[in-house]
Structure formats: structure tokens, C-alpha cells
Amino acid sequence: MTLIWGGLSLGAIYAIVAIGYNIVFISSKTFNFAHAQLTMVGAFVAYTGLVKWHLPTVLVLVIASAVVAIIAAIEERIAIRPVGDMHNILVTTLGASILLDGAAQLTWGSQPLTVPFFAGDSAITLFGGRAYPVELFLIAIAVLLVVGLGIYSRRSLTGLALLGMAEDREAALLRGVNVRRLAFMAFVAAGALAGFVGLFVGSKTFAVSTLGAALALKGFVVLAIGGFGSMPGTLVGGTLVGLAEAYASRYLGGEYANLAVFLILITILMVRPAGLFVRTKERVV
Amino acid sequence: MKTRLFKVVGGLAALAMVAAGCASEDASGSDSEYHVLVLGGISAEGVLADNASTSVLSAKAGVDLVNKNGGIDGKKVTIKVVDDQADPTTAVTKLREAIAKEKPDLVLNSGPSTVADATLPILKQNNILSFNIGPTATSADPKAFPLNFDLSASAQNQLDAFPPYFAEKGYKKVGILHGSSSYGEVYGAAAEKTFTAAGVDVVANEEYDVAALDMTAQLEAIRSKSPDALVLDAYGAPLGYVLKGVEKLGWDIPIIGNTSVAATGLISTPPPSGVLGTPSVKNLVMQVYKSTAHDDAATDVNDLVTRMKAIDPIKATLIVAYNNDALALVQAAAEKAKSTDPKKLAEALIDSSVLEGATTAIIDTYRFTADSHAANPSADEFAFIAPGPLKDGQFQ
Numbered sequence: 001m002t003l004i005w006g007g008l009s010l011g012a013i014y015a016i017v018a019i020g021y022n023i024v025f026i027s028s029k030t031f032n033f034a035h036a037q038l039t040m041v042g043a044f045v046a047y048t049g050l051v052k053w054h055l056p057t058v059l060v061l062v063i064a065s066a067v068v069a070i071i072a073a074i075e076e077r078i079a080i081r082p083v084g085d086m087h088n089i090l091v092t093t094l095g096a097s098i099l100l101d102g103a104a105q106l107t108w109g110s111q112p113l114t115v116p117f118f119a120g121d122s123a124i125t126l127f128g129g130r131a132y133p134v135e136l137f138l139i140a141i142a143v144l145l146v147v148g149l150g151i152y153s154r155r156s157l158t159g160l161a162l163l164g165m166a167e168d169r170e171a172a173l174l175r176g177v178n179v180r181r182l183a184f185m186a187f188v189a190a191g192a193l194a195g196f197v198g199l200f201v202g203s204k205t206f207a208v209s210t211l212g213a214a215l216a217l218k219g220f221v222v223l224a225i226g227g228f229g230s231m232p233g234t235l236v237g238g239t240l241v242g243l244a245e246a247y248a249s250r251y252l253g254g255e256y257a258n259l260a261v262f263l264i265l266i267t268i269l270m271v272r273p274a275g276l277f278v279r280t281k282e283r284v285v
Numbered sequence: 286m287k288t289r290l291f292k293v294v295g296g297l298a299a300l301a302m303v304a305a306g307c308a309s310e311d312a313s314g315s316d317s318e319y320h321v322l323v324l325g326g327i328s329a330e331g332v333l334a335d336n337a338s339t340s341v342l343s344a345k346a347g348v349d350l351v352n353k354n355g356g357i358d359g360k361k362v363t364i365k366v367v368d369d370q371a372d373p374t375t376a377v378t379k380l381r382e383a384i385a386k387e388k389p390d391l392v393l394n395s396g397p398s399t400v401a402d403a404t405l406p407i408l409k410q411n412n413i414l415s416f417n418i419g420p421t422a423t424s425a426d427p428k429a430f431p432l433n434f435d436l437s438a439s440a441q442n443q444l445d446a447f448p449p450y451f452a453e454k455g456y457k458k459v460g461i462l463h464g465s466s467s468y469g470e471v472y473g474a475a476a477e478k479t480f481t482a483a484g485v486d487v488v489a490n491e492e493y494d495v496a497a498l499d500m501t502a503q504l505e506a507i508r509s510k511s512p513d514a515l516v517l518d519a520y521g522a523p524l525g526y527v528l529k530g531v532e533k534l535g536w537d538i539p540i541i542g543n544t545s546v547a548a549t550g551l552i553s554t555p556p557p558s559g560v561l562g563t564p565s566v567k568n569l570v571m572q573v574y575k576s577t578a579h580d581d582a583a584t585d586v587n588d589l590v591t592r593m594k595a596i597d598p599i600k601a602t603l604i605v606a607y608n609n610d611a612l613a614l615v616q617a618a619a620e621k622a623k624s625t626d627p628k629k630l631a632e633a634l635i636d637s638s639v640l641e642g643a644t645t646a647i648i649d650t651y652r653f654t655a656d657s658h659a660a661n662p663s664a665d666e667f668a669f670i671a672p673g674p675l676k677d678g679q680f681q
Binding site: 010132251 | 498502506557
């Protein structure tokens, strides 16, 4: 059971990163390759707030969300908005991720930093397995985010407008949706989310300048497994990737962990090229 | 006609003078000085910069000591530091520039193996004596580079110190956990071979991806084989994940970390930033050079620390302060050879009386031979210590 808790919590981290990718993808059909780095910055801000400034956790969560939301807004203005072509945006957001990696290393150094967790840093026994409280929180956050965003997208006007944009951007524009503004707000919201979860992610992984790079690829794999734009898909993808990594490392050896993950990815993409939860649509050409 | 002849002769004379000037610039420095050039990635990022800064600082401290003791073969030692950004291309360009301007007598290469790989052929071409911290496949081979000497210990040197420690502690079965980096893989394979040859039962040898975020699965696999101790190769965040994993499993096992473990700031920093003094490290010991663990009785090392601190703060552990030893070795070799000729110095550096007599601090006795210019320190040069706070490059 310890292995399962470990795999699920790792999968939850990947799923949370993939949710951030999805928010941007749904609103603007683009990928923000720097999203994992935004989560990393969130972890560093949480470290600074908790360890250096001795602030209460709630305030740190607010500050981290605000700081990373501002960074995301700047990124949108510099790396997304001036670039028209979607393919070029892949390059500019990749550039932004490299910049954030470098800036984090210059600001906080390259050694791992402990992010204390408010619910304690001692492992507990649950259903026969051992887990840290933060691991259970991560699993809960991933599930709550998917459920919450699912409800929000269907019950709120903004959520419906976002779904409309994802379906047909031009039609949404004709129906009076401020597409540009909404895409910008979605980008900033994804940044705020990355800042918020930074404390939880950093408590499990440490705040370290290599964190963004470690999360980016697996987050993308989770997205591809679940299907681009599908929120429930991120949960299923995260669970599959996290458990595959844990079980492959335990019974085959650490060198087979990535191999197992990519084997699952290839198999799923061969059977369902658009991912598990997205149907392939015909389009008029 | 006469005017034209004068012009031609005058021009040739001017050319000859320019050429003579160039020639004098190409030659080694004046006879009264011994020129040392230090290559280091001072403007590199993070840990690399701190390491380079400490290497350069140790070279400066070494120069101070050597000059205080009469210089090298009576010559005053001068030092020039070149920032190669830990980049081979930059290192090659700057080394060539430095040689063209004023050929150094000695080059101390403080950078990674990639820089050594790029610069050693140039040093060989120019017959310059050199010492190197980042070893390459051929850097310690006298047939390939007769004037180069490696200062750092190899993974095998470090591993040779483990079996006596196992015997002392009564560990008969060990598990190994190592990273997926090229060093980690070599270390894992060499560790298993060395321990098995020493009669220790290696019950598990597991690898982790250096980009992974959780090592609990590998630890569970090793725990299932019930080893007496866990030998660990880890640096940076992976070390933190391993310690968290061990604590999560509630596994009460002695952990013996290699020098990479000792180089990770997390274990020498108290909470809340680090884990020093927490239950995570209660079973951890790590391998260090004896010179890296503070000892009031170690006069040579304490003297080095004092000299370094007098110049600048020490930012990294003394494990990268080999350059001090390089200067002490050259001074001892010059006394034996009664010359600063690089070939004569290289011959003297394989003389055991020179190596034993040199006032080195980081490694007590270097063991260069005619067949190998590797430092090859003995197992006695290492110690296994519990994590402690790092002060002035030493664990307290």
C-alpha cells in the first residue's frame, strides 16, 4: 500500500501540472511549456514565505498565487500575445521555461530547500501503507481541482464561454465573448493555480531549480494519455503514470520506470490517438 | 635607387624588431618569476561557481605558502586567474590567449572533465606542467600526457575505503542505491565489484532516475533483501527523496553516503531549510576526505583554512581545494630537481620521497607513479562521519 500511496501522490503532482496545461489549452489552443516552471517558482515563493519570512501558511498561499499569477501575466504579454502562430508559441514558452529555470537558480541557488508542511512532516499509516500528509493532500487537491473545474465550466457563464472558445473560437467571438481577454485571464488563473499548489508540491519534492524540468515532461505525458483538454483525463493519466513508475521501479528496477511510462503512452496513442477521454472529430477541409 | 634600397632595408629591420618583440613575448616569463595560470569557472552558475571560487582561493593560498617558503627553485611565484566559465570552448580560447601573451610555467585546471579534455592537448603541445581536478579517461596516463597530474581521487579510490569500514562495523550484507548519471552507473557497478571482491555480500544494487521525485520503490526493493547497511550515491534533491523514503518506510538501516552525499547542502543545513539534526539523518554517515572534517590536530589543513580565509570566504567544501597541494608538490619537486624545467619536475613528482615530503593538506600523500599520474590516495585518507554543519569548507 505504501507503494500505491507513493505512486498516487506522484501521479497527482503530474495531474496538477497537466491541469495547468489544460486550462491554457482550452482557452487558447496553445501550450504553456513553462507551466511546470511556474509551479517550481510557486514552491520557491512558498519556501521564502514560510522559512525566510515566517509568514502564516494562508498568507503564503495567497502571496505565492499572486506572485506566480503576475509572472504568468508577464509571460503571456511577452511570449504569447506578440506571437501569432501557435507553433512559434511552443518555442517562446519553452524559452520562458528556460528563463525561469535560470532565474530560479540565480535567486535561490541550486541546492534543494525544504518547504515545511503545515500538517506535519512525519509519515502516517493509512490502510496498511505509509504516506506523508502532504502526499494525501496532493491526491485530494488533484481530485478536487478536476471536480471543481468540471462544475465551474458547466455551471458558470465564464466556464461556458471558455468551453465555447475551445469548441469554436470564431463562433464564440461572434456571440460576444471577449476571446482575447478570457484567454489572458485563463493564463493568469493557471499561473495562480501553479503558485497555490507550489507549497504542496514543494513540500514533497523540495524547492529545487530542476523541479520544473522534472515535472514538465511527465505532465505532458499525462495530458497526452488523458487527452488534450480533458480534465478527468489528467486524473486517469496521472494515476497511470504514477503507479507505472512506482511498480516498474519496485519490481523491474529504476531504469525501467520511464520505459514503462512511455510504453503505456505509445500503447494508448496507438489505440486512441487523441487520448483516453477525447474523441477524434471529423473536420471540413 | 639608393632611397628605395634604404626603405627596403629599413622595412626589413623594422620587421625583424617586431618579430624579436613577438618572440620575447612568446617566451616564458622572466627567470626570477614562476608563472602559474589557474583556469576556473568563476562565472558559472550555482555550485560550480562556488567550487571554482574555492579552487582558485586554494591556489592563491598555495602561492602565499610557497612564496613564504622561498618560492619554487628560488623563484617568486605569480598567479593569474582565468575565468573559463566551466566551458571547454571558452577555456581553449582563453588558454591560447594566455599562452600567446606570456607562457605560464604551471597550469592548474580547476574545472570539470570536459574542460580538461579540451585543454590538455594544448598544454602538451606547449610543454606546460599541469595539474587537473576533473579527470578524463587519459588525463592520468603519462604516455598520453606526460606533464599532467590528476589531483582528485577516483571512484575506485573512494570505494576501496568502504570494506575496512564494513569490517569495523560488522556489516556483512549491503545494498547499493545509485543514480542514473554516468558517474552513478559507473559507481554502482564498481561498488558491487569492489565489495564482492572484499567478501561482502551485495544483496541488492538498485538504480534511480536522477530526475525522479520519489525513491521509495527502490528502497522497498532493497529492504526486501534485508541488508545490514545501505550504500548510497546521491547528490542534491535525490538525496532528500531517499532520506524521505527511508523515513516513510520506517526503515532503521545504517546509510553510508559517498562524497556526493557530503557535497549536498541539505544535510549540512539545519531545519527548516535543511535536514541536519532531524530523524532523516540519524542513521546517515558520509564519506569525506579526513581534511574535510575539522580536526584541531590537523595543523596543515587548519593552516590552509587560515590562509584561505585571509584572502576570501570559503564557499565550498575543501574537497575542491586541491590547488594548494599542487603548489606544495611543485615546490617539493623543484627542490629535488633543482630546476623548474617541466620535464625534470614531472620526473621528480613520481619520486616517493618528494611526494611524502611535500606539505600538502587536502590529501596527505599523493601516490603518482611512472605508470599513472593519478592521485591514488590510500583508504586511510578517507573518513566516515555523521553530517554536521559546514564551516570554512569543513564539517564541524
